[in-house]
Amino acid sequence: xxxxxxxxxxxxxxxxxxxxxxxxxxxxxxxxxxxxxxxxxxxxxxxxxxxxxxxxxxxxxxxxxxxxxxxxxxxxxxxxxxxxxxxxxxxxxxxxxxxxxxxxxxxxxxxxxxxxxxxxxxxxxxxxxxxxxxxxxxxxxxxxxxxxxxxxxxxxxxxxxxxxxxxxxxxxxxxxxxxxxxxxxxxxxxxxxxxxxxxxxxxxxxx
Amino acid sequence: xxxxxxxxxxxxxxxxxxxxxxxxxxxxxxxxxxxxxxxxxxxxxxxxxxxxxxxxxxxxxxxxxxxxxxxxxxxxxxxxxxxxxxxxxxxxxxxxxxxxxxxxxxxxxxxxxxxxxxxxxxxxxxxxxxxxxxxxxxxxxxxxxxxxxxxxxxxxxxxxxxxxxxxxxxxxxxxxxxxxxxxxxxxxxxxxxxxxxxxxxxxxxxxxxxxxxxxxxxxxxxxxxxxxxxxxxxxxxxxxxxxxxxxxxxxxxxxxxxxxxxxxxxxxxxxxxxxxxxxxxxxxxxxxxxxxxxxxxxxxxxxxxxxxxxxxxxxxxxxxxxxxxxxxxxxxxxxx
Numbered sequence: 001x002x003x004x005x006x007x008x009x010x011x012x013x014x015x016x017x018x019x020x021x022x023x024x025x026x027x028x029x030x031x032x033x034x035x036x037x038x039x040x041x042x043x044x045x046x047x048x049x050x051x052x053x054x055x056x057x058x059x060x061x062x063x064x065x066x067x068x069x070x071x072x073x074x075x076x077x078x079x080x081x082x083x084x085x086x087x088x089x090x091x092x093x094x095x096x097x098x099x100x101x102x103x104x105x106x107x108x109x110x111x112x113x114x115x116x117x118x119x120x121x122x123x124x125x126x127x128x129x130x131x132x133x134x135x136x137x138x139x140x141x142x143x144x145x146x147x148x149x150x151x152x153x154x155x156x157x158x159x160x161x162x163x164x165x166x167x168x169x170x171x172x173x174x175x176x177x178x179x180x181x182x183x184x185x186x187x188x189x190x191x192x193x194x195x196x197x198x199x200x201x202x203x204x205x206x207x
Numbered sequence: 208x209x210x211x212x213x214x215x216x217x218x219x220x221x222x223x224x225x226x227x228x229x230x231x232x233x234x235x236x237x238x239x240x241x242x243x244x245x246x247x248x249x250x251x252x253x254x255x256x257x258x259x260x261x262x263x264x265x266x267x268x269x270x271x272x273x274x275x276x277x278x279x280x281x282x283x284x285x286x287x288x289x290x291x292x293x294x295x296x297x298x299x300x301x302x303x304x305x306x307x308x309x310x311x312x313x314x315x316x317x318x319x320x321x322x323x324x325x326x327x328x329x330x331x332x333x334x335x336x337x338x339x340x341x342x343x344x345x346x347x348x349x350x351x352x353x354x355x356x357x358x359x360x361x362x363x364x365x366x367x368x369x370x371x372x373x374x375x376x377x378x379x380x381x382x383x384x385x386x387x388x389x390x391x392x393x394x395x396x397x398x399x400x401x402x403x404x405x406x407x408x409x410x411x412x413x414x415x416x417x418x419x420x421x422x423x424x425x426x427x428x429x430x431x432x433x434x435x436x437x438x439x440x441x442x443x444x445x446x447x448x449x450x451x452x453x454x455x456x457x458x459x460x461x462x463x464x465x466x467x468x469x470x471x472x473x474x475x476x477x478x479x480x481x482x483x484x485x486x487x488x489x490x491x492x493x494x495x496x497x498x499x500x501x502x503x504x505x506x507x508x509x510x511x512x513x514x515x516x517x518x519x520x521x522x523x524x525x526x527x528x529x530x531x532x533x534x535x536x537x538x539x540x541x542x543x
Contacts, residue, residue: 023512139475162409
């Protein structure tokens with residue numbers, strides 16, 4: 001299980017290393033800041049969807065490995081979100097904060113994205129065992145913020161699309177499916193589906 | 208402040224030979240003299256020495272036969288307008304027929320068949336017809352035009368095009384008095400264009416653009432067939448594209464298969480999708496913002512992580528003296 005976690009860690013780190021290397025090697029095109037901005041943002045969205053798929057996957061397969069990496073993937077999502085925001089501030093805004101006001105006025109989707117990131121921040125700082133214990137029941141309630149964050153991230157992305165809705169639609173569909181799987185009836189049904197050999201084994205016992 | 212910038216700039220545009228060009232020419236002349244084969248070399252070598260870091264690409268007959276007689280640097284850009292490296296100009300494109308990412312066009316445009324290619328000229332003309340690129344260019348001398356290219360997305364490049372004035376092509380077709388606008392259409396070939404296969408594309412293919420007759424006849428407006436002394440890469444709109452340097456880049460439609468002279472202002476791609484954000488004219492104008500971003504400044508590419516390379520955007524992309532009269536009396540906020 002330790003190996004599994006390490007593998008996930010390395011896999012999540014690789015995109016960052018790859019893009020950083022591409023920029024360093026001059027392979028990122030004539031606008032490397034924009035290149036990083038878009039890639040970090042998209043990576044954060046993919047990681048968010050992956051994180052949200054872990055619980056349904058665990059219900060479906062009963063494999064505990066999925067639960068073991070949930071916090072880690074959540075933190076990776078947040079990290080790529082921070083990289084995305086940092087890229088905007090450094091490479092697009094050029095740290096010219098006098099231009100920030102005008103930019104936010106014209107591009108409200110930046111505010112929407114920022115709100116999502118603030119929510120992820122709240123989840124990240126309360127992702128430790130101490131916070132879980134201290135918050136008790138409220139912890140679960142708080143961490144449902146992730147659903148709102150997903151909606152905001154999809155809205156943030158939707159606003160930027162200009163010529164083709166294909167990619168956005170794919171992510172939105174994945175998001176909708178993951179939300180549907182959380183409806184109690186569906187979620188319970190998911191828990192009843194077991195891998196075939198499991199079911200065969202239990203039938204044997206009942207005889 | 209804008210006026211001061213423009214004036215200083217304008218002197219540069221007509222009188223100053225960039226140092227790099229001067230040096231490149233000297234270098235070439237020295238090389239030729241050294242080899243003792245000056246007489247044997249065609250003029251086109253001038254271009255290949257000037258653009259020696261440029262990927263050669265294929266060379267169709269219609270281009271090869273015209274390079275020797277090309278008017279190099281017929282129009283140059285300002286002294287601060289350094290040429291964008293070929294590699295950047297050919298690897299960072301908007302050509303939505305091939306996808307929405309900047310690198311999609313160079314990844315996918317190689318699949319587009321550009322030979323054979325025909326351009327249909329029709330509508331309000333006395334001599335309609337279907338021409339190949341050779342016939343389209345006809346006797347017209349190729350000219351190199353170094354233009355600033357300002358994208359509506361607030362980035363810009365400086366590109367040496369090879370082409371001919373559109374006015375000459377239109378004149379040859381003998382437009383009737385009913386011809387008030389020119390409509391252009393891009394190739395539709397989904398089997399070679401992944402963006403056209405997408406079911407989620409917002410553009411209603413074919414990509415369509417248009418100019419008012421006086422804009423089309425303006426001497427700065429060209430049909431381009433090459434850049435950097437070579438044929439156009441497919442992703443840059445091979446084999447024939449429009450270049451209108453005082454308008455946002457999307458007006459300069461790529462891979463043209465049809466040019467029609469028409470009575471009414473034609474519907475064009477971007478205003479059709481979103482009339483609030485894009486207008487028919489789409490003249491570069493630092494005072495009229497895109498609803499989602501400012502157009503007052505632009506990122507001159509390539510830039511780096513350490514500098515966005517922001518410069519002030521100029522009225523009509525710096526071609527105000529040449530084109531402002533076309534829009535006299537028009538409210539450019541209404542007709543953006």
